[in-house]
Amino acid sequence: MINNHLFNASRENARLKLDAHEAKNSFGYFIDIPNDWEGYSSPEGLIQFLGIHNTHQAFFQEILEDLYPLTDSDKKWVYSYVEFYEQISRLISTTDMRVDLKHDIAESIFDWQRILQYVELPCRILDFGAGCSRQGVSAYFRNSKIIYTAVDSIMASYTIQDLVLSYLKTLNSDFSFYDFLDYEEAGKPFPDISKASPSSSYHVPLWHAESNLPKKFYDVIIASHVHNELSEPDFLRLTRLIDKTLAPDGIVYVRSELIMMSTADFFDSVNLHGRDIVSILSAMGIIPVYCKYESNYMTTIFARKGSSHHKNALVSNAPEHSFMKVDKAIKVSWRTSWHFMRRTLHEIRVNKSKVIFIGEKYLIPRLLFNIVGLGINEKVIYSDKAFMENKTKDFYDDLKKFNPDAVVILSRKWPAIMHQVEVIFGDIFSLRRHHLFPVIFMQLNGRKREDLIFTKPIFGLKDLVDDSQSGVYTSAFPKLRSFSRDKEEV
Numbered sequence: 001m002i003n004n005h006l007f008n009a010s011r012e013n014a015r016l017k018l019d020a021h022e023a024k025n026s027f028g029y030f031i032d033i034p035n036d037w038e039g040y041s042s043p044e045g046l047i048q049f050l051g052i053h054n055t056h057q058a059f060f061q062e063i064l065e066d067l068y069p070l071t072d073s074d075k076k077w078v079y080s081y082v083e084f085y086e087q088i089s090r091l092i093s094t095t096d097m098r099v100d101l102k103h104d105i106a107e108s109i110f111d112w113q114r115i116l117q118y119v120e121l122p123c124r125i126l127d128f129g130a131g132c133s134r135q136g137v138s139a140y141f142r143n144s145k146i147i148y149t150a151v152d153s154i155m156a157s158y159t160i161q162d163l164v165l166s167y168l169k170t171l172n173s174d175f176s177f178y179d180f181l182d183y184e185e186a187g188k189p190f191p192d193i194s195k196a197s198p199s200s201s202y203h204v205p206l207w208h209a210e211s212n213l214p215k216k217f218y219d220v221i222i223a224s225h226v227h228n229e230l231s232e233p234d235f236l237r238l239t240r241l242i243d244k245t246l247a248p249d250g251i252v253y254v255r256s257e258l259i260m261m262s263t264a265d266f267f268d269s270v271n272l273h274g275r276d277i278v279s280i281l282s283a284m285g286i287i288p289v290y291c292k293y294e295s296n297y298m299t300t301i302f303a304r305k306g307s308s309h310h311k312n313a314l315v316s317n318a319p320e321h322s323f324m325k326v327d328k329a330i331k332v333s334w335r336t337s338w339h340f341m342r343r344t345l346h347e348i349r350v351n352k353s354k355v356i357f358i359g360e361k362y363l364i365p366r367l368l369f370n371i372v373g374l375g376i377n378e379k380v381i382y383s384d385k386a387f388m389e390n391k392t393k394d395f396y397d398d399l400k401k402f403n404p405d406a407v408v409i410l411s412r413k414w415p416a417i418m419h420q421v422e423v424i425f426g427d428i429f430s431l432r433r434h435h436l437f438p439v440i441f442m443q444l445n446g447r448k449r450e451d452l453i454f455t456k457p458i459f460g461l462k463d464l465v466d467d468s469q470s471g472v473y474t475s476a477f478p479k480l481r482s483f484s485r486d487k488e489e490v
Contacts, residue, residue: 002181007158011027014027022233026231026233027153028231038156040156042093044097046156047097050101051099052104053104053225054103056107060454061430062432065295065433067295078105079464081108082460082463084141085101086098100458101458101459102453104134106295107224111222112139114301115222119219119220121139121146124218125147125149126222126245128226129157129225131157131161132160133165137164140175144175147193148200149201149202149218150202151213152205162179162181162203168201175199176201178200180208181205184208193213193217210240216244216246218246223252223254223256224254228257228272235275235277236280239284242302251303252286252301253300254302257297258278258298258300258329258330258333260272260274277329278326278327278329278332286305287302287303287305287324290321291320291323292340293340319343320339340433348405353405354406355376355380355405356408357410358411358417359408359411360384380402384411384413384417388416388417399425400425406444407425407429408440408442414440418442431444431445
């Protein structure tokens, strides 16, 4: 278990080597206004960090929309993931305190559905801002021969990562784990990660990362919901680590918006760094080879110029591969948003949906016809002004009689219009999506079947709902069953 005094002393010693301004803004979670991640008041409080993506609860339907249907292998992985973190909760506190893992499970499944399109397991993984090490656990439960490195600089998350990776070592005697803080406390040389063997993991404080992570080593570098949440010095450390450690044919997986539209006074407390990750990495010869708005967030994959991923993207006609010559994050975001709107409108047309369009008189023709060339037969179109001002019973009855499958709002007044749609139809449009531009898609439901495991909270194994023919979830990895309550099951 990590000694918080040692952690803080090591970090402060690293800050003393920097000038005062940089030291003040280094090695922390910049947008953690209440400093929740810098400590915890009780063991039960620490358990909360195992389900940190509960913050995405409001967008859960949108996140599920772009998940591929779960395979039997995915379901076995879910069982192992839930079983593992249920045991981690038990190690942290012997009370019955648990956290809903549903949102982290969905995010992790999405991440690896995309990452595995570019890399094969086992591979070498660098996880920057690793949270509860869900990416390392996710990869391990797919292939235990991985080489995994977690980098972090925050007390609570670093503590959980140490516990999680130590427990993997406990479950599997063939799995090695090295924490740099342990070596620092013992006064021993740090392990040489470049000589890592399969089935090994490393835990490195950010202030030791630049000088100790190996050059051109990692097949995949993961920065999931992290790069916009860093201070400027830590963000630049991330970009330098990417340049130094990315393998010639590796990828950088970034899940989140590439740039924040407004960087001033975040939560009325801090200014975000606002640095352009695309232009900085492009200057290093690392460019976006895939970008798509899906499952409610931008998903971007970077690779080195000349890599196989770059060459494959060059010969692809798919819109998500059309970013190699775009060197500004905002331009990548704009293009991604156009692709999203075209794709969604195309799906509405293919599904022969009945649609109500509500918008500004300039936006409707430009977006729907001049750019998209939309061919939706069953539709009605209203200006935003006419829609908001007409509140007669006959108008409402006509809208209900039309019985739309979707409402598309193209207006900067979209919050008020969405509210008015709810007044008329109730809360029937469960799927609501938009990205960057004031174009909102309200749809009756997702176009893909929702896997039953996501229909209720998942606090533990007892909450898993199976929809397979077997009717029983099974662990994907027998070694994990070593903590089964029934020894005869081992």
